[in-house]
Amino acid sequence: MIDHLIQLAPDAKTLEAGRRLFYSRRWRLLGGDGEWIWGEFDVGGKRPVESAVQVVRGRFSCSCRSRSRPCAHNLALVLLLKNNPDRLTVGQPPEWVRSVQYQAERAPKPVKDAAQAEDRLAARLELMTAGIDELELRLLDVARRGIADTLGQGSESWLAMATRLTDAKLPGPAGRVRRLASLGAEGTEGEIARTLGDLYLFIRSWRIREELPEERRAELYQFAGITTRKEELLAQPARDDHWLVLGTVSGTEDRLRYRRVWLRGEQSRRYALLLDYAFGEFPFEQSWPLSASFSGGVRYYPGSYPQRAVFTDPRPGGRPYDGLKGYPSFEEMLGNYRRALGTNPWLYYYPVYLESVRPVKSGEDMLLVDVRGSALPVMLGYEGFYRLLAVSGGGPLSLFAEFDGYRLRPLSVLTALGLTEA
Template identity: 85%
Template sequence: MIDHLIQLAPDAKTLEAGRRLFYSRRWRLLGGDGEWIWGEFDVGGKRPITSAVQVVRGKFSCSCRARARPCAHNLALVLLLKNNPDRFTVGQPPDWVRSVQHQSGRAPKTIKDTEQAEDRLSARLELMTSGVDELELRLLDVARRGIADTQGQGEESWLSMATRLTDAKLPGLAGRVRRLAGLGAEGTEGEIARTLGDLYLFVRAWRIRDEFPPDRREELYQLAGITTKKDELLGLPAKEDHWLVLGSVSGTEDRLRYRRVWLRGERSRRYALLLDYAFGDFPFEQSWPLSASFAGGVHYYPGSYPQRAVFPEPRPGGRPYDGLKGYPSFQDMLANYRRALGVNPWLLYYPVYLDDVRPVKEGERMKLVDAQGRALPVSADHTGFYRLLAVSGGGPLSLFAEFDGYQLRPLSLLTQLGLAEA
């Protein structure tokens, strides 16, 4: 168990820093209660750094400014528990640890809370509907002008539309419009037309949302930006399995950092998308190292084709992951992708594990070619294509990628040593 916590280190630099802190004599008030361990690190006259680790479930908390968790202080605590357990005093946690433990719990809702939440939702839906009305007018204006003429007006046209959608509490739609601005002159008419078509489909669906079954309506709300509260989600049945971390994508939008982590269940062969946000320099709550495996229950957000999920209590997998099998050809992959779109037409990312594909570079175009000779382009923002060429040596390999309907974005590949970043 303790060794697995050490393996959750986000990188070798953080682990080495944790080892140095392990030898430090600045640790004070080291303690534990059988579930959590904690300690205060003296920084010389200033407020000490407070660090705590939930040993069984692998949750980490620290007041330091490191962006990743576990941080060096968390890892030092784990190393202390492994090598010098006598330094810990068993007892009641101090107030700051109680606060961390309380944040990990869930408080029940009252009837008044429920009524207030319903009133807030009703007011938000009214505001969102006004934003949808304006979006429809703008889409019809683009249809009259044509895509080329609209693109000729520059990205400000898209950005102003995105700003209005944000004001109307439609962040999901605003993000899609903002991506149109990011395409610039390199964006193809096919990409733009697809996004505009998705937006208009949303407009028409929004008008008849009350006629949808609950799962389909929840997907519509998720696209708009309304998601099920975490405490409500944890009340839904969980999908128990042995989960493998297959890949992740992170980035920043207006100082808000995001991270997409993809898991795959060993028995169910289902994918789960963990979507996290952190503002500024604040760290993400959980570390998900590539190729690590976890056991436990994943709670999916409601939907007719659920992808996004939360994993509240991951436990170390404790054994090798079995059953990693991919698509033998793009034909099989695309057939499943079309079926998925038939259930949820707003899929932005589709996870695929591919067997027997070769990276090929033709001029400036980068592609993956399957055993049947069919090719699909690689995303232009993928920076590791030459690594794929080097690892494959021109031969076939297995990799995990995101597919957006047009191109693939490789996230990891299978080597003799296991999964590696693509």
């Protein structure tokens, strides 16, 4: 999401200056080419400030005097892309932008001073803690008013809270708050209460983060928005296996395309989640066709229940995959889910392969029913349910899905021809 660029703001003062420049009418030659965005800021008779941002990789260039990167001009461009993208003209970059692109491609990777990096982390943690303090006051207000009274006020206050959390570099909690806004009247009381509970658990965990084991603290930081650098991941040992692509979810947030790819290891029986971003029509770095298999080493992000990973050197599998075995019923699935949640309470998505479930329409409810008659609802807004009914013909089928604790999002179905999109 574009918010990840805003989170790179060096401090709240620079971000506020960027917001003021966002509203300015002095911008000219605003444009983008699918990878970079750029603009010139008129400073009154002098040479304009030339500012450019590489969106996906988070590189910043500006001719202003500020020592910080991103500077206020960079952040204003990002805010323009997020909130008023029609002002950006798609086309070829001007000469000065091509020069910036050329230098960026050939620039050596900077060697960061350890003390400077530690200072930046401390400043970010201070900003995040301020955002968490405000969130706690909001949740205490909900406790006083009650859930029904709070939700009766509409979603605007929650969306405003999510924006402030994003400004405080807390994309994970901001996402949970947006979930509260999106649930509205459609969500069950259990779903709403669980989301509120997740947020309060995060707040209490943040207060004692220094007391947590290293892996638990890493998972807490990942949920908050502090992720392990890719260079550090590549230094870790890889888990070699034969991996099957079981499902893919893609979408757009703030004009930045995202993609979640789920792999399953043949020998380890472990899942790996690959998360990619791309701006505009710029392609993702790697293609992951459904039901294709790859061999190679996957490196997991640190944690007590590792899930997200990187796969840097995949090779075509070249042979049939023989490790696809799933849950015979929801009882076994929910038992494993509870154990996983007890290990890592910040699981956004839990991958499940179900061996025998039937899609059933009951009034307005769309359900999946297992062999024992237990039922779970599918995700709100899921558009492929009638396709599932057609494929199943009323009988059981095997499918792969994401589970969020309440609902299932089917991603693929196993048919006689192999895995197909659900």
